Each structure stands twice: as structure tokens, then as C-alpha cells.
Amino acid sequence: HPITTDMSTLTKEIEKFAKDKKLEIETLKVREEYRKEFMGNVSHELKTPLFTIQGYLLTLLDGAMEDKNIRKKYLQRAAKGVDRLIYIVKDLDMISKLEVGNLILEEETFDIVELIQGVFEMYEMKAAKKNIMLTFDIPYEPIYVYADKERIQQCVANLVVNSIKYGKTDGTTEISIENLVKNKIIIRVTDNGEGIEAPNLRRLFERFYRVDKSGNRKEGGSGLGLSIVKHIIEAHKEKIYVESVFGVGSEFSFTLEKSTKEAMEANAVDDED
Numbered sequence: 001h002p003i004t005t006d007m008s009t010l011t012k013e014i015e016k017f018a019k020d021k022k023l024e025i026e027t028l029k030v031r032e033e034y035r036k037e038f039m040g041n042v043s044h045e046l047k048t049p050l051f052t053i054q055g056y057l058l059t060l061l062d063g064a065m066e067d068k069n070i071r072k073k074y075l076q077r078a079a080k081g082v083d084r085l086i087y088i089v090k091d092l093d094m095i096s097k098l099e100v101g102n103l104i105l106e107e108e109t110f111d112i113v114e115l116i117q118g119v120f121e122m123y124e125m126k127a128a129k130k131n132i133m134l135t136f137d138i139p140y141e142p143i144y145v146y147a148d149k150e151r152i153q154q155c156v157a158n159l160v161v162n163s164i165k166y167g168k169t170d171g172t173t174e175i176s177i178e179n180l181v182k183n184k185i186i187i188r189v190t191d192n193g194e195g196i197e198a199p200n201l202r203r204l205f206e207r208f209y210r211v212d213k214s215g216n217r218k219e220g221g222s223g224l225g226l227s228i229v230k231h232i233i234e235a236h237k238e239k240i241y242v243e244s245v246f247g248v249g250s251e252f253s254f255t256l257e258k259s260t261k262e263a264m265e266a267n268a269v270d271d272e273d
């Protein structure tokens with residue numbers, strides 16, 4: 001620091017210092033609140049499946065084991081609880097990587113049409129259980145984009161899974177792709193499911209935010225899916241949108257950068273090296 005002799009300059013500097021410190025403290029306070037809330041949410045989310053597993057195991061030990069059918073049923077339910085725990089821990093791991101900024105995107109050129117078809121195949125059975133039709137509204141021809149393929153697959157998968165989870169029986173999930181200006185495309189995932197009330201729309205992308213907070217939710221999930229999608233899309237410097245009408249359906253959409261067939265072919269040559 002240069003030596004200041006002028007009193008008024010000194011006073012100004014002290015004031016500025018105090019103001020900066022105050023801001024810093026405010027920021028720390030907000031962060032601390034956020035951390036507390038986060039920890040509370042995490043333990044709550046973990047507790048539910050843990051108690052479920054404990055319940056089934058204790059009942060089995062208590063004598064339910066003798067009955068072959070009950071034994072199988074309870075073990076299956078306990079295993080489902082373990083699946084759910086793994087699912088939550090994986091999501092938490094992903095979100096902490098994304099928030100710390102440790103997620104390094106591995107961008108390349110790939111065909112988004114092929115990726116979407118792959119996701120549809122993955123969730124065909126899940127959709128069939130509710131008799132939901134998965135439709136892809138484009139004639140088949142490759143559309144090349146430049147992005148992190150694995151992460152984008154996760155985004156598409158999360159949106160498709162949600163559209164099935166919150167979609168109505170005999171409903172539809174439709175994906176469409178449209179050209180935007182400036183080398184961008186927009187991918188839309190539309191359902192005619194339960195929809196989201198306007199006041200909830202704003203908070204949808206927050207960690208752990210779920211419209212139905214009751215313990216007896218029909219649908220499993222961590223409440224982290226959409227916040228992971230948002231992080232991934234924003235890490236690509238792209239945009240994500242949601243539009244929804246309660247009782248009518250929802251549409252989630254995000255943009256991606258277009259690429260070319262030539263870039264795709266160059267990729268393939270690189271891979272051979």
C-alpha cells in the first residue's frame with residue numbers, strides 16, 4: 001500500500017475497506033444458510049430410503065423370513081431402496097462436481113438424432129408401463145452438434161424420464177428439433193402430463209426442489225435431476241427453458257451449437273489414430 005498522508009483519502013479507504021468486509025460477511029452468511037439447507041435436504045433424502053430398507057430387514061429378521069413369498073418381496077423392496085440410495089449419491093456427486101466447476105466438458109461433434117433415439121430405446125419399457133407413446137417429430141437424417149455427448153445424453157434422459165414420471169397414462173412424450181438463428185438448434189421435450197403451476201415454475205431448477213413434497217410421492221427421484229440438467233446446459237453456455245400449463249402439460253427445451261458432417265468425419269479420423 002502507498003503511504004497516505006491525506007486524512008480524507010485515508011478515511012475513504014477505511015470506509016471502503018469496511019464496506020467490502022461487510023459485503024464479504026453477508027456473502028458468507030448467505031452461503032452458510034445455503035449449506036445448512038443443503039445438508040438438511042441431503043439427510044432427509046437419504047433417511048427415507050434408509051428407513052425403508054431398515055423396516056423390511058427388521059421385519060424379515062422378526063420372522064417374515066419363514067415365508068418364501070414374503071421373503072422375496074421384502075428383499076426386492078429393500079434392494080429397490082438401495083438402488084434409490086445409489087441414485088441419490090450419484091446425483092449428489094455429479095452436482096458437487098458441477099458446482100465446484102470441476103466438470104470438464106469433453107466436447108465433440110456427434111449426431112443428436114441418434115442420441116435421442118438411443119435414449120428413447122432405453123426408456124421404451126418404462127414408457128410402455130404407463131402406455132405413454134414416445135414420438136420423435138423429425139424425418140431421420142443426422143443433425144450434428146458440438147457438445148459433451150455423455151452429458152447431453154444425461155440431460156435428454158432426465159427430461160424424458162421426467163416426462164414419463166409426471167406424464168399421464170396413455171399420454172405422449174414428443175421430442176422435436178428446430179433450427180435457430182446463429183448456428184443453434186433447440187431441442188424440445190413436450191409432454192401432456194400433469195403440468196406445473198406457475199408459482200412452482202421459477203424454483204423448478206433448484207436443488208432438491210420438488211412440487212410434491214409429501215413423503216408418499218408416487219414417483220421416486222432425488223429432486224436433483226433438473227438442477228443437473230441446468231448446470232450441464234449452462235456449462236455449455238447454452239440456454240434452457242420451461243413452459244407449462246397446469247393440468248395440460250410441460251415443455252422443456254434447450255439449445256445446442258450446430259456442427260457439420262465434415263467435423264464429424266474429422267472426429268472419426270481422430271478416433272482411428
Ligand code: ADP
Nearest residue numbers: 162163166195210211221222223224225226250
Ligand atoms: P425429481 O424428478 O427427482 O423430483 P427433478 O429435478 O427432475 O427431480 O424435478 C423436480 C420437480 O419438477 C419434480 O419433482 C416435479 O415436481 C417437477 N417436474 C419435472 N419435470 C416435470 C414434468 N415433465 N411435468 C411435471 N412436473 C415436472
